[in-house]
Structures are given as C-alpha cells and as structure tokens.
Amino acid sequence: MAYTSEIDKLEARFRDNPKGRNFAPLADAYRKAGLIDNAVDLCQNGLKLHPDYVSAYIVYARRWASSNRFSVSTGRTSSRCAASPS
Numbered sequence: 096m097a098y099t100s101e102i103d104k105l106e107a108r109f110r111d112n113p114k115g116r117n118f119a120p121l122a123d124a125y126r127k128a129g130l131i132d133n134a135v136d137l138c139q140n141g142l143k144l145h146p147d148y149v150s151a152y153i154v155y156a157r158r159w160a161s162s163n164r165f166s167v168s169t170g171r172t173s174s175r176c177a178a179s180p181s
Contacts, residue, residue, distance in 0.1 A: 119151040126158050134158050
C-alpha cells in the first residue's frame with residue numbers, strides 16, 4: 096500500500112495526542128488508502144471533540160464526495176462552513 100508510511104507516521108502522532116486535531120490528516124490518509132470506515136469513524140469521533148474544526152469537515156465531505164454522495168457531503172459541511180468566521 097502506497098500510503099503505509101504516511102499512515103504509520105500519522106497514527107503515531109494521533110496516539111501521542113488522541114484528543115488533538117491530528118485525526119483529520121490521519122482520516123484523510125485512510126480515505127486515500129481506501130480505508131473508508133476508518134476515516135469515517137475517526138472523523139465522527141474527532142468532530143465530537145472539535146466541532147468547529149472546519150478542515151475536518153472538509154476531509155469528512157471528501158469521503159462522501161468520493162462515493163458520489165454529494166447531497167450528504169454538502170449537507171454535512173455547508174452548515175459548518177457557514178458558521179465559520181471568514
């Protein structure tokens with residue numbers, strides 16, 4: 096798997112600080128590697144701790160967009176992005 100070393104590095108960072116914002120890059124790496132369930136679980140749990148972390152919503156939306164579920168993707172992110180200060 097091409098993403099193995101990146102995932103290993105990001106998993107180590109996440110283990111060091113599981114309540115931090117390191118979940119978004121790891122979730123994105125999971126998504127790119129085809130580990131969709133891991134990406135979704137990580138985003139859902141991370142967003143519970145960091146509900147205003149817009150970048151994480153973008154990672155979460157990419158998961159849905161990559162499976163052509165654009166309505167789910169835009170519905171989950173549009174309210175967050177609208178609430179985000181410019």
